[in-house]
Amino acid sequence: MAPRDAIRPALRDAMMTDPCIGCGGRLAGLCQPLDTSALDEISSESERVTQSARTVLFREGDPAVRAFSIGAGIVKLSRLLSDGKQQVVGFRFAGDIVGYGTGKTYPYDAELLTGASFCRIERSRLDTLLRRHPVMERRLLDMCLQELAATQDQLVTVGRRSAEARVASFLLGLEEAYRRRGAVPDPLPMPMTRSDIGDFLGLTLETVSRSLSHFKKQKWIEEPAHQKLRLSDRAMLTELAEGMVQDL
Amino acid sequence: MAPRDAIRPALRDAMMTDPCIGCGGRLAGLCQPLDTSALDEISSESERVTQSARTVLFREGDPAVRAFSIGAGIVKLSRLLSDGKQQVVGFRFAGDIVGYGTGKTYPYDAELLTGASFCRIERSRLDTLLRRHPVMERRLLDMCLQELAATQDQLVTVGRRSAEARVASFLLGLEEAYRRRGAVPDPLPMPMTRSDIGDFLGLTLETVSRSLSHFKKQKWIEEPAHQKLRLSDRAMLTELAEGMVQDL
DNA sequence: CGGAGGTTTGACGTAGATCAATTTGTGTGG
DNA sequence: CCACACAAATTGATCTACGTCAAACCTCCG
Numbered sequence: 001m002a003p004r005d006a007i008r009p010a011l012r013d014a015m016m017t018d019p020c021i022g023c024g025g026r027l028a029g030l031c032q033p034l035d036t037s038a039l040d041e042i043s044s045e046s047e048r049v050t051q052s053a054r055t056v057l058f059r060e061g062d063p064a065v066r067a068f069s070i071g072a073g074i075v076k077l078s079r080l081l082s083d084g085k086q087q088v089v090g091f092r093f094a095g096d097i098v099g100y101g102t103g104k105t106y107p108y109d110a111e112l113l114t115g116a117s118f119c120r121i122e123r124s125r126l127d128t129l130l131r132r133h134p135v136m137e138r139r140l141l142d143m144c145l146q147e148l149a150a151t152q153d154q155l156v157t158v159g160r161r162s163a164e165a166r167v168a169s170f171l172l173g174l175e176e177a178y179r180r181r182g183a184v185p186d187p188l189p190m191p192m193t194r195s196d197i198g199d200f201l202g203l204t205l206e207t208v209s210r211s212l213s214h215f216k217k218q219k220w221i222e223e224p225a226h227q228k229l230r231l232s233d234r235a236m237l238t239e240l241a242e243g244m245v246q247d248l
Numbered sequence: 249m250a251p252r253d254a255i256r257p258a259l260r261d262a263m264m265t266d267p268c269i270g271c272g273g274r275l276a277g278l279c280q281p282l283d284t285s286a287l288d289e290i291s292s293e294s295e296r297v298t299q300s301a302r303t304v305l306f307r308e309g310d311p312a313v314r315a316f317s318i319g320a321g322i323v324k325l326s327r328l329l330s331d332g333k334q335q336v337v338g339f340r341f342a343g344d345i346v347g348y349g350t351g352k353t354y355p356y357d358a359e360l361l362t363g364a365s366f367c368r369i370e371r372s373r374l375d376t377l378l379r380r381h382p383v384m385e386r387r388l389l390d391m392c393l394q395e396l397a398a399t400q401d402q403l404v405t406v407g408r409r410s411a412e413a414r415v416a417s418f419l420l421g422l423e424e425a426y427r428r429r430g431a432v433p434d435p436l437p438m439p440m441t442r443s444d445i446g447d448f449l450g451l452t453l454e455t456v457s458r459s460l461s462h463f464k465k466q467k468w469i470e471e472p473a474h475q476k477l478r479l480s481d482r483a484m485l486t487e488l489a490e491g492m493v494q495d496l
Numbered sequence: 497c498g499g500a501g502g503t504t505t506g507a508c509g510t511a512g513a514t515c516a517a518t519t520t521g522t523g524t525g526g
Numbered sequence: 527c528c529a530c531a532c533a534a535a536t537t538g539a540t541c542t543a544c545g546t547c548a549a550a551c552c553t554c555c556g
Contacts, residue, residue, distance in 0.1 A: 081404065087404040101397060102393045102394050137382065140389060141385060141388060141389045144396060145349050151396060152337045155335060155403055160335045163543075193501090193503090194503065199407075205503080206505085206545075226553070242329075242330050243331045410512095441533090442535065452514080454512090454537085455513075457536060458512095
């Protein structure tokens with residue numbers, strides 16, 4: 001399955017970094033409930049970074065010294081099994097926090113699927129901030145609880161649904177992810193490969209491809225361009241995802 | 249799959265409830281880091297309850313008005329799909345919190361697998377307590393992060409491993425759960441049915457049964473009594489779980 | 497324009513689901 | 527206390543959804 005990409009030439013890309021100021025810069029999702037003095041404090045503690053697609057933020061097992069708050073872009077979180085198979089544990093979008101946990105090391109790889117900008121902050125500094133601003137900690141707790149619920153959903157999908165139901169569920173979930181952070185772009189950008197999707201859903205890339213082909217043939221979806229997607233028959237996809245119908 | 253048990257006669261069992269006083273009574277896991285004055289406050293806010301096996305704490309969709317802190321016993325968390333299949337989202341043990349989340353309603357059923365005692369507290373009161381005691385909130389965040397990591401693990405197991413690997417992984421995980429809260433009882437109590445296990449692992453009860461039979465035949469485990477389990481060859485089970493070996 | 501990584505499609509094999517029959521264990525009522 | 531009824535577990539015989547292997551085909555980028 002999707003072999004660990006051997007240090008791709010992506011590093012050629014510029015990596016910009018500067019102090020984390022202004023709007024989107026300030027640990028986006030986390031800081032919503034904060035007042036301006038606190039925001040200033042945070043700006044000085046974190047730095048804003050922009051990196052290009054395919055960059056690896058960190059690898060499973062690396063010492064978890066910093067956390068990332070996504071300003072824009074999509075991040076893939078995945079774990080590698082000893083037999084080379086990969087499980088994608090989730091995708092993260094603007095507003096999400098990546099790399100903050102209890103363990104001493106990161107429990108998964110984090111890789112950019114698109115160019116992305118985000119805030120980077122030392123774990124220890126973030127912990128201090130959290131101690132100083134309980135509202136912020138509260139917000140983090142809520143985000144964590146939501147993430148937990150989403151992961152449990154995913155468990156249901158992977159554990160009990162048919163291949164096509166999983167794919168339909170993924171498509172709807174992708175749209176939902178965009179919806180939750182504002183407007184849904186019309187052709188939905190879908191930067192993940194079939195292999196990424198398969199590894200997320202517990203399927204092979206071939207099965208994902210077959211399902212998508214089938215959906216296209218039935219006009220339930222369109223792919224107006226590469227990595228662009230339009231859900232033409234949401235109702236049908238929903239029924240499929242729920243397992244109310246096997247095919248037709 | 250495991251049909252929703254139609255209001256079983258389990259309600260005959262006595263349900264004892266009295267103010268939540270003393271040691272284990274006080275929202276066990278959550279309150280570890282608290283001082284005694286805070287503990288007193290909490291005792292008055294929550295009540296201690298003991299109930300028998302098979303009792304349902306709440307159902308998916310019920311308004312999430314209270315949370316539960318397990319003092320002793322095992323709780324099964326599961327979601328029911330529209331087609332009648334069930335996915336067990338996790339098992340919870342002494343020290344865990346059940347039923348606290350962001351949603352207005354519970355996202356899963358919670359059912360006792362054993363007789364259990366726990367503390368019950370109104371969600372709104374718990375929220376107040378958390379606001380008043382940041383250490384407590386911090387503790388809850390940590391518990392939530394751990395739970396998230398565990399659920400992601402489970403996703404890997406269900407998504408990418410063979411049937412026997414999943415079962416082996418479950419057995420080791422069960423033991424680990426006991427280990428984390430103190431001593432591991434020698435014959436491990438395993439109150440869940442094959443169906444529960446299957447629904448947890450994304451397998452049928454038959455497949456679980458076959459795997460366990462195979463393990464017994466190979467002397468990797470023993471069942472000295474019904475619902476009692478001994479892991480005789482942990483090393484082998486570990487290799488199996490990791491997928492380093494398919495059979496032998 | 498060439499080459500690599502991604503995608504599609506087909507033919508075939510298999511792990512695990514499904515269906516079914518039997519055994520074992522357990523709470524209930526006479 | 528025993529026997530009955532019912533739930534859980536085991537085991538076997540099939541069936542099938544999806545994985546595996548393989549061969550084109552696209553599409554982007556250098």
